[in-house]
Amino acid sequence: MTDTSHEEPTPQVSLDPDDWDAFRAQAQRMLDAAIDRMQASRQGRVWTELPAEIKDTLKAPLPREGWGTDDVIGRMEALLPYGAGNTNPRFFGWVHGSGTPSNILAEMAASSMNANVGGRDHGAIYVEKQVIRWCRELFAFPETASGIVVSGTSMATIIAIKVARDARLDFASRKAGVCGHGLVGYTSTEAHSCVARAFDLVGLGTDALRRIPANDRLEIDMDALKAAIAQDRAAGLTPFVVVGTAGTVNVGAIDPLDQLADLAKDENLWFHIDGAFGALGVLSERVRGRLTGIRRADSLAFDFHKWMHVNYDAGFALIRDEVLHRAAFTDRPDYLKAKDRGLAGGNPWPVEYGPELSRGFRALKVWAQLAEFGTDRLGQMITRNCDQAAYLGEQVASTPGLELLAPVALNICCFRHVVDGLPGPVLDAMNDEIVIQLQEQGIAAPSTTQLHGRTAIRVNITNHRTARKDLDILLREIVRIAASPEVAAVREAARPA
Known part of the structure; x- marks a missing residue:
């Protein structure tokens, strides 16, 4: 009699391909399409709206x-021309990094490992530990510092503010919450909205964040900051953190970081720096002298996917005191207990430094970028972007009909098209339409912002593919579009009755 006790009741089916050779050919087709797309980044339109038929x-x-592998690959190939456009050298909107072809390979390797980097003892953990050591070295933080790779500066800021909050309350807040403690913090009106979001998400509320006015260089006003701290102390509140910005989102201004570090020490405040893109200026000979205050911070948040050109997404939270960092997050229930040996080793685990247990292998593409190109070459790209922004500012200043709205502090140039005699709201509507026309015509993709109550064309240069000729094209096309019927129609519609 045949023993069938170990046979499957139905034929065994997995999600692996039936024909690995056929799958290999399909994968090669997808890889070729992806590389072709990135190779063509300098060509064609910057942004193209997704066609209605694909939306359907x-x-x-x-x-x-x-639907099967071939069908799905075809649908993915069809999407490739319709990204945000940030791989193109004339993508100037917001602060988007441009990525590299090599990072495609790192993403492939990470995907094939399918590692959960929340913990345990495996190769991905050691790659992330090396990235942490490299970040400590990059920003001159002590060996006692810790860090964690996250999705971006928004998450890194949440982690840093939570550590600052818990440390001030001797970690009782992890169980008892924060009600009744009167904690307040400070940042500039030019700071990114992720700082206020962090205050919200860690239970402090956005009203606990004092937004300090900026000076004429759009840096935090130190006198106003000192006055706000004194006022809060007199009111019986508890100042606990000050947040400086290394590269403001509107114009790239750098707060006086060393002065903030001195103030934080004198006032017993946690000193956090939002360095989303600007912190990586330490790689550039042109910029690093303005960033010496970073090494004095208690915490730093920044992105690899901006000025290091790592493919989205990858950010980092760097905390000066590992003991405080781990105390703010560690929680190892029985099913996650540490072991000295075996797969449950590798302690401490990344989950003890942030809110996520399930974490992808983001660190590999960061490691690969640093390992392949080195900090000198990456720094050269940053220096070139700053030189290009300065060049753009000079060209704006010498072009009739264009007006510079803020000093070029780093890699961002803000300006607008002007016509004598037109009121502000009409000029605002015209400049908004110019940017939309640039985007819809596929010429370039700047963004807009408000500076001193005026709409600005905001040109951010965070792209290793950008050349001066791209900036020349941008200005030429702005002048052309400003004289177009589309902008004339907007101007007439916006005129006061």
Whole structure:
């Protein structure tokens, strides 16, 4: 009699391909399409709206039966021309890094490992530990510092503010919350909104964040900051953190970091720096002298996917005191207990330094970028972007009909098109339309912002592919579009009755 006790009741089916050779050919097709797309980054339109027919296919109902590999690859290939455009050298909107072809390979390797980097003892953990050591060295933090790779500066800021909050309250807040403690913090009106979001998410509320006015260089006003701290202390509140910015989102201004460090020491405040893109200026000979205060911070948040050009997404939280950092997050229930040996080793685990247990292998693409190019070459790209922004500012100043709205502090140039005699609201509407026309025509993709109550064309240069000729094209096209019927129609519609 045949023993069938170990046979599957139904034929065994997995999610692996039935034909690995066929899958290999399909994967090569997808890889070729991805590389072709990045190789063509300098060509064609910057941004193209996703066609209606593709939008319609993305409204399909949940499939009960799979569409198959060939079908899915075809649909992914169809998406490739319709990204945000930030791989193109004339993408100037917001602060988006441009990525590198090599990072495609790192993403492939990480995907094939499918590692959960929340903990345990495996290769991905050691790669992240090396990235942490490299970041300590990069920013001259002590060996006692700790860090964690996260999605971006927004998450890194949440981690840093939580550590600052818990440390001030001797970690009782982890169980008892923060009600009744009157904690308040300070940052500039030019700071990124992620700082206020962090105050919200760690239970302090955005009203606990004092937004200090900026000076004429759009840096935090130190006298106003000191006055606000004194006023809060007199009111019986507890100042606990001051947040400086290394590269403000609007114009790239750098707060006086060393002065903030001195103030934080005198006032017993945690000193956090939002260095989303500007902190990596330490790689540039042109910029690093203005960033010496970073090494004095208690915590630093920044992104690899901006000025280091790591493919999205990858950010970092760097905390000066590992003991405080771990105390703010560590929680090892029985099923996550540490072991000295085996797969449950590798202690301490990354989950003890942030809120996520399930974490992808982001550190590999960061490691690969630093390992392949080195800090000198990456720094050269940063220096070139700053030189290009300065060049753009000079060209704006010498071009009739254009007006510079802020000093070029780093890699961002803000200006607008002006026509004598037109009121502010009309000029605002015109400049907004110019930016939309640039985007819709596929020429370039700057963004807009408000400076001193006026709409600015904001040109951020965080792209290793950008050349001066791209800036020349931008200005030429702005002048052309400003004289177009589309902008004339907006101007007439915006005129006061």
